[in-house]
Amino acid sequence: MSAGRRPPPRPLSSEGREGAEILYPGCEFLFPQASMMFAQCTWKCASSVLLIVLLCCVLSPPAQASKCSEDIRCKCICPPYRNISGRIYNKNVSQKDCNCLHVVEPMPVPGNDVEAYCLLCECKYEERSTTTIKVIIIIYLSVVGALLLYMAFLVLVDPLIRKPDAYTQPLHNEEENEDARSLATALTPSGPRANTVLERVEGAQQRWKRQVQEQRKTVFDRHKMLS
């Protein structure tokens, strides 16, 4: 064995994973893939729950609120006719009543002209769900807000509270052989042994940050992809 040979990439630790398996056997059963550690596991549980909640939010309001009076309208557009200028009529009627005779009130033409006038008019029945719109816009804005806050946190606050060595470690890692590192990360998703939930979240966050940094290098620096 040559002396200068680099030792094969060694997992940093497997104890963290083991700890997670023992502490959370339920999760381990559901998601036995070993490359998944606790934080990811709960993230998956949580995300699937979140997904169902989101679907319920999105899908249920139309069912409940479709009969709400302000969410339906029958809109009749009548073009100019003889000396009457064009008008738009807007009324709250059910779908079967949505025609010119029910909506256009008062009728601007005398009785024998009604049919000719109504032939020109076009009536459209429309529904919407204000609740859905409101919920979606609010969800969207809160997600954007949360992302912005998190970004501000990462840019402004994080470097201040983090110890310098912990911060420079990922940078140092990147100097290593790429191949070895990717293997090592594949083998040891758990990072240093994590005891508390906070530390685990911390570890997951560090790993995620490293991934993003790698992606950023691929896309923005090396222009290997997506250019």
Place this chain on the structure above:
Amino acid sequence: MEADLSQDDCKRLVSYRTMIRFTLLPRSEKPPSLLLVAQLRSLPPPNAECNDCVLLVCRLPGRRRRGKTKKCSISPLPPPPGFSSYNGGGMNGTSTMMDFLEEPLPGVGTYEDFNTIDWVREKSRDRDRHREITSRSKESTWALIHSVSDAFSGWLLMLLIGLLAGSLAGLIDISAHWMTDLKEGVCLAGFWFNHEHCCWKSNTTFTDRDKCPEWKSWSQLILGHGEGAFAYILNYFMYVIWALLFSLLAVLLVKGFAPYACGSGIPEIKTILSGFIIRGYLGKWTLIIKTITLVLAVSSGLSLGKEGPLVHVACCCGNILCHLFTKYRKNEAKRREVLSAAAAAGVSVAFGAPIGGVLFSLEEVSYYFPLKTLWRSFFAALVAAFTLRSINPFGNSRLVLFYVEFHMPWHLLELVPFILLGIFGGLWGAFFIRSNIAWCRRRKTTKLGKYPVLEVFVVTAITAVLAFPNEYTRMSTSELISELFNDCGILDSSKLCEYVNDFNSTKGDDLPDRAAGPGVYTAMWQLALALIMKVFITIFTFGMKVPSGLFIPSMAVGAIAGRLLGVAMEQLAYYHHDWAIFSGWCSQGADCITPGLYAMVGAAACLGGVTRMTVSLVVIMFELTGGLEYIVPLMAAAMTSKWVADAIGREGIYDAHIRLNGYPFLEAKEEFSHKTLAMDVMRPRRSDPPLTVITQDSMTVEDVETIINETTYSGYPVVVSRESQRLVGFVLRRDLIISIENARKKQDGIVSTSIIYFTDHSPPLPPSSPSMLKLRSILDLSPFTVTDQTPMEIVVDIFRKLGLRQCLVTHNGKLLGIITKKDVLKHIAQLANQDPDSILFN
């Protein structure tokens, strides 16, 4: 204790193999422990069959799986000598079954980032798995339920993907609509309403349909009135500011959280579906950021659409939901089937065209598309479209904003302008691809690529400043297309419909061709300006570091051109109805030319020119229009544009981007027509050192580790011996590293001098030597081989059709070399006089 168990014990063991972890050991090595056998004896009697079995000791150290059942293994007796001359004989049958049953180490059988999967291996793994579940399902009710749920899980997954993709599309539609309108004003009745919903109840007048008291433009809100030069400037200013804010936010979020979320995503998805691994490209952060920033990018008024990114979003949904099902989580080939279906769901919600989505996935995106996937895609597209429809994002009970409905007949002579539109579409497509690729290459290679944020900022500023004065560019592109597709009725109040009306002669909807009023002429030159602007700004927009789709801008270009031509034709027919060509079908007072139809055909032509789609494009277009009358015009235009564009440059925009980025994508559409042989392509070349191989039973752990460290190949052939070079199988580097690493830690007595063997039973060794490492389970016993005289046409075909990752080359049965997918790609690039090193990710 004896190593051999009685027949009964064997039977029991076989039926409980679900609980048993298999680690095969030779029968001579160690007797089973007392404890283990005692435990086995307490198992209830099963009814499985087992012939010559031997119980073998489990070598799992107890410390790792504390508190769990001790695992042990059985295997059939080794075949009699002579039978296994070619190392284990058949690749199928019991031995494979047993190998499969060995619970693989975590990581074995997975792939590294930027690697290509082996379709053959993945598919055979899935078949084994399926066979196992089927055979086990007869044993107990629980296993039966498991097998049923396994069979059902594919459809369940499709349902979930459809629901999620549809909901996300609804979210994107509603919020993009709202934010687009936010650039112009705000609703006082509730800030979450867009312009149209704000004026939902209020009575608007016929001439000023857009105005209602609840909706305030920014100048009305700030100044209190909306008239005058200052109000205009203020609105202009606010428009530009919002556009810049949205796009900056988009690019910052992309850069900060998920760089993979930028671009359209279709070239990458094509590559992924062909078997490439890009870790994180379909991850949860990409999904979140792509959804969020897509809304921002679309509402910033940039010349981009949401359709391509929606396909990416749907594929992210598919990939994430795959994690819920073992069947799809662990098998990359199965996962790609799901992703094909997810792509169909994405197009289905993007255009409200479920069938078009399925065909798009088949024609443009997918690589491997069996019938089963076709049906699954159909289901996913259906569910997605249904979900979006129940959200009803546009309030018109349609899935797209630019749904049109007209049923005017068209005349055969009109095919001439339609074909002209096809030629225009083809020319534009080719021009766009050329210039966009040139610009992207500049971005990739020069300093321009170093300033993505600045680039987005500048392009948005230019777009917004140019767009606001022209009302056809100020409105969102979908609305523009919707207006251009629309057939002018008597009820329309837009400028485009300002014809000279003669109300006395009109009867109902049946409007004759009319003379154009001043409004139409204004609209014409405004549209012409809009066309020029869209043509050029799209080139610089597509490929920026924000989510950007291409469908909507190309459709807009085509629709504008088509509408211009349509109005010109209409006026020509109106003023010269006595000409011979019009005499038969377009007499005075007849309604013979529909400008909206021309816009539609133009849109199809331009989209076809850029993407080179044909079938799916026509289906998408007629699903949009809901009428079957226009299939022939659309087909004529799509075909012409494809011919014209193919004549100028042979690849579509997605293929061009794939090549620009050097993704290892083996194009299935092109023929390989060169007369080269496998030996010309294989590695090693004649001057190179011989192929690195591993022998099946004579190399030590240290030897193998040296090979791993000194070479960078992703797999090594295993041969009987160096002298004979007879092939045994193929082992992947990653599996080898992980297994050795694992064995060194977990298995006793594995040191650097331990022999690694890949045979069924261990070679005879002196008693003093350290224990051996058996790695047969990671060995691929059925690698694909060709002889060195095989023509490359056949090799390329094999690679395309089977989705191989590598193929071994033999001569007279002796291993000679190896051809990988990248070798094939490089060879093709070389023969096409391109730089073979442009294929990246080596």
